[in-house]
Amino acid sequence: MKLSQLESKIFGKICYSFRRDKEKRIEIVEQEAEIVRGIFGLYLSGNSLEKIQEHLRKRGISSPSGRTVWSRDVLNKLLNNYKYTFGIIDHATYMAVEEMKSNRCRNPNRHIEDDEEWNEQ
Numbered sequence: 001m002k003l004s005q006l007e008s009k010i011f012g013k014i015c016y017s018f019r020r021d022k023e024k025r026i027e028i029v030e031q032e033a034e035i036v037r038g039i040f041g042l043y044l045s046g047n048s049l050e051k052i053q054e055h056l057r058k059r060g061i062s063s064p065s066g067r068t069v070w071s072r073d074v075l076n077k078l079l080n081n082y083k084y085t086f087g088i089i090d091h092a093t094y095m096a097v098e099e100m101k102s103n104r105c106r107n108p109n110r111h112i113e114d115d116e117e118w119n120e121q
Contacts, residue, residue, distance in 0.1 A: 001087040002027045016064040033088045049075045
């Protein structure tokens with residue numbers, strides 16, 4: 001899949017599993033796109049970032065920078081990157097990951113909506 005000339009122009013920085021062709025249009029690198037889909041799938045299956053790191057390392061899948069171990073930060077940024085909805089994952093998958101991430105938030109006060117309740121704690 002290739003993005004249109006306009007979409008390619010506004011796409012911005014290229015991220016893992018995308019590249020620009022000779023006409024500067026964005027296209028998907030399918031082998032890397034499969035890895036991205038796998039990462040989203042592993043996360044949705046309940047795997048932590050550490051477990052995903054181990055999974056990728058055991059399979060010899062190098063990080064985007066060529067390192068043998070993917071950092072948690074890189075995995076987290078990948079899972080937060082909406083650009084992957086441009087032909088790699090669907091919007092529903094992206095939103096499901098976003099919801100899981102918010103539910104895993106370590107801040108015990110994240111559900112407090114009332115300012116007075118917040119101030120009492």
